[in-house]
Amino acid sequence: MSLNSFFSKIFPTPNFLELSHVGIEILPDVVRFIEIKKTSTHLKVGKYDEVKMINPIDFNQPLSDHGELVNSLTSLRKKHKLKYVVASIPEEKTYLFSTEVLKGNDKAIKTAIEFNLEENVPLSLDEAIFEYSIINSSDKNGKVSVAVSVVSEQVVNNFTDLYLKCGLIPVSFLTEPQAIKKSVVKNNDTGTYLLVRLGATKTNFAIISENAVQFASTLGIGGNDFTKAIMKQFSVDKNEAEQIKKDRGFLKNSENNNLFTLLMNVSSALHDEIERIYGYWHSRRVADSPFLYPEISKIILCGKESSLIGFKEYLALSIKTEVELANVWSNIFSFEDYVPPIEKTDSLDYAAVVGLASSNFDKK
Numbered sequence: 001m002s003l004n005s006f007f008s009k010i011f012p013t014p015n016f017l018e019l020s021h022v023g024i025e026i027l028p029d030v031v032r033f034i035e036i037k038k039t040s041t042h043l044k045v046g047k048y049d050e051v052k053m054i055n056p057i058d059f060n061q062p063l064s065d066h067g068e069l070v071n072s073l074t075s076l077r078k079k080h081k082l083k084y085v086v087a088s089i090p091e092e093k094t095y096l097f098s099t100e101v102l103k104g105n106d107k108a109i110k111t112a113i114e115f116n117l118e119e120n121v122p123l124s125l126d127e128a129i130f131e132y133s134i135i136n137s138s139d140k141n142g143k144v145s146v147a148v149s150v151v152s153e154q155v156v157n158n159f160t161d162l163y164l165k166c167g168l169i170p171v172s173f174l175t176e177p178q179a180i181k182k183s184v185v186k187n188n189d190t191g192t193y194l195l196v197r198l199g200a201t202k203t204n205f206a207i208i209s210e211n212a213v214q215f216a217s218t219l220g221i222g223g224n225d226f227t228k229a230i231m232k233q234f235s236v237d238k239n240e241a242e243q244i245k246k247d248r249g250f251l252k253n254s255e256n257n258n259l260f261t262l263l264m265n266v267s268s269a270l271h272d273e274i275e276r277i278y279g280y281w282h283s284r285r286v287a288d289s290p291f292l293y294p295e296i297s298k299i300i301l302c303g304k305e306s307s308l309i310g311f312k313e314y315l316a317l318s319i320k321t322e323v324e325l326a327n328v329w330s331n332i333f334s335f336e337d338y339v340p341p342i343e344k345t346d347s348l349d350y351a352a353v354v355g356l357a358s359s360n361f362d363k364k
Contacts, residue, residue, distance in 0.1 A: 023356025250310030
């Protein structure tokens with residue numbers, strides 16, 4: 001079953017739902033949302049907000065039993081008069097695979113995917129919800145290559161129960177990598193990139209090629225690990241450690257050598273994961289086809305933690321590839337038309353919710 005058919009079955013969607021919904025995501029340490037509104041000339045930012053969690057969220061437990069989370073979502077709903085949401089599913093709760101199927105209409109392709117689904121994910125067809133993107137179409141063999149994202153119905157129900165308990169109605173879900181891709185990669189861009197979202201408690205990785213998510217992974221290391229290392233190394237409290245991290249970051253000079261070495265050691269796991277991903281993608285190029293798996297041309301960073309001074313340069317030098325900070329508004333508006341109220345550095349944390357909110361304006 002696809003996500004669209006799942007939700008249309010549970011929540012018949014009247015036309016007025018297209019008028020107002022927000023993108024919302026729940027991370028282990030924060031709940032965040034944003035609204036994208038349409039004016040007569042361009043899209044713009046509407047409401048937005050975030051609430052930090054004191055108690056980390058465990059996605060393996062019933063979310064509706066997490067009192068702090070329920071209270072936070074309910075407060076956001078009341079404060080901002082929210083009702084309809086497009087929400088994300090954490091990457092850790094999704095499965096991703098690629099396969100070839102015979103060309104056909106949407107129904108025929110989904111039927112072909114269903115036939116092969118249990119060979120690729122540890123879920124039965126009855127408990128799986130999926131969506132797909134076409135990544136290549138070959139006239140020679142009459143087949144198309146598709147990237148398939150799969151979520152268990154149990155996971156979707158867990159999030160649905162939570163939102164309904166808080167008085168919010170989920171219109172649809174996107175996986176975390178899909179949501180990020182929708183905001184930081186241009187809709188018509190078919191290039192091949194590695195997206196890296198460095199958050200406070202985890203880092204998401206995703207390879208985007210032919211404007212589809214073709215690989216995704218998550219590492220349980222984030223900006224908080226930098227802060228903890230600084231606290232321990234320099235015997236300072238959390239606030240001072242955060243300030244040191246912000247002011248000096250990955251600057252490589254004689255005065256900052258101790259901090260640079262410390263942060264480089266902490267981030268070695270990030271470096272190793274990126275190298276592993278590059279190795280995986282290269283192996284697919286060799287084993288399958290350079291045409292289907294083009295070289296990764298650059299790394300795109302998002303997440304506020306990725307804007308640390310010198311971090312982009314450190315990655316570019318160590319991975320030996322181009323690295324840039326994302327523009328999360330790339331599919332929303334031009335800065336020539338509109339300047340958003342969120343600072344560029346802060347906007348990096350809004351990559352996923354911007355992608356979610358922008359789905360309201362996808363061409364039908």
